[in-house]
Amino acid sequence: MKLVLWLLSLALSHHAAGGFLMHLASECPLAANGSVLWFGFSLVFNKNPLVCYNEQDRLFEACDMGLLNKVAQNMTTFLNRDPGWLQRMAGGRQACQSQGQRLWGQTAQRMTRPHVRIVSTALANPAGAVRLTCHVWGFYPAAVRVSWWHDGRLVDPRQDNLTAALANGDWTYQTHVTLLVTPQPGDTYACRVQHPSLPQDYLEEWRPGLSPGLTVKVSVAVVVLSLGLIFLITGMVYWYRAPAPGYSPLLGHNYPGGST
Template sequence: RDTPGDATYLHVPLVGAFLVHVASSCPLANNGSVLDFDFALVFNKNPLVCYEPDARRFTACDWGLLRPYATVLAAILNNGTAWVQRAEARRRACRDLAPRFWSSTALRRTPPQARIISSKTSNTRASVLLTCHVWGFYPAEVTVSWLHNGNVVGPGDHPPTSAIPNGDWTYQTQVTLMVAPTAGDTFACVVQHVSLDKPLLEEWSPGLSPGLTAKVAVATVLMVLGLSFFVVGVYCYRGKPPAPG
């Protein structure tokens, strides 16, 4: 064993960690009604003593080495009324708060948002991949479809993905469509959700090519300059005094 004066000496204290806490829960059915009520004294994550609501008494629920201690503890808790009253108070709170919790969570309606993002592909027949991102909606059931010039089209080579949770009680999904757009085409992502009075419509149209965009910009500048010179010329002409006659 190293001595305290040695540089390699390391003192490691022997500390044991034990935790006893009270845990209560009330599982809910699909319609929000309370299915059951659980109340227990837990020792290091293991239920030690459990409360039986129908009998209004505590029983040992540990079947391991701690069962003798759990039996004694249950008898102590049943000897008075304080812990039974505490458990019943939580049971009433569970019954009273469950409807409000259910209405503010499972029954709420959050409308979705949508955005279309386009990207180039190497496919010569369908050069553009449209991705409709839909997010922020609740509940998870949502229907997403595509329109091409007002007509319903299929999802193409990429089927829609299922809705996945965002971690904040909302969901997201996306649907893709490979297209070969031409001038004048309009594509729309249609989102149907229980929170919407009417379907959400997000539209996309093909933009001009870079070369054509430059030509249009130059033509616009020339047209504005020509119109400016014309206005100035008319103003100067009308402002000249008449010739003596």
């Protein structure tokens, strides 16, 4: 902390600086397998790097070639003479590697399963046409394969490829694929989603609803069937409660076939 305060006062004492903020910045980019590509460290003044650490030469060097170059040179000389700072930089890659591996599994290697929904939109022209949109969202990583199937057959082989995904801003992605169809009764359309987070392909199915004319016929049939059941039940109850044929209960009898 004392060193940082000293460096800050040194930078602010330079008339050409007119500075306000100094901070330390370190970076260690990772490869696709999570290994550290390189380790970088710099002292930054007003968003302008002054001193940078050269990992190959294991030395600090001035990285500002402008008005603050002299200040950067003085800071470089001081840091290269400090065994503590050089030792800290020498262990920088290893520190990045240990911390990166711990976070790698929680970030880049995590798997988030997608949500899938099919939305249908009826079109006026041509008559009976429907636009099906398969929405896939909330998945990670971004690689996803989405295709349309009709009655168990791939609709268009050209759709059987990786689909471009858009970032949601919360470390998940989304995409959608549309299909124009003229469905017939009994048709089955399915949106097939393949993603590393899924143990097997996911199928979201859609079937066309009844036509208006068929809906009316089914409704009338249901009403007629319901009325028939009501009349049937009423007749059976009346028949069960009716007295036995040829028998007239005497006074005081309160149930068929009974006696007092």
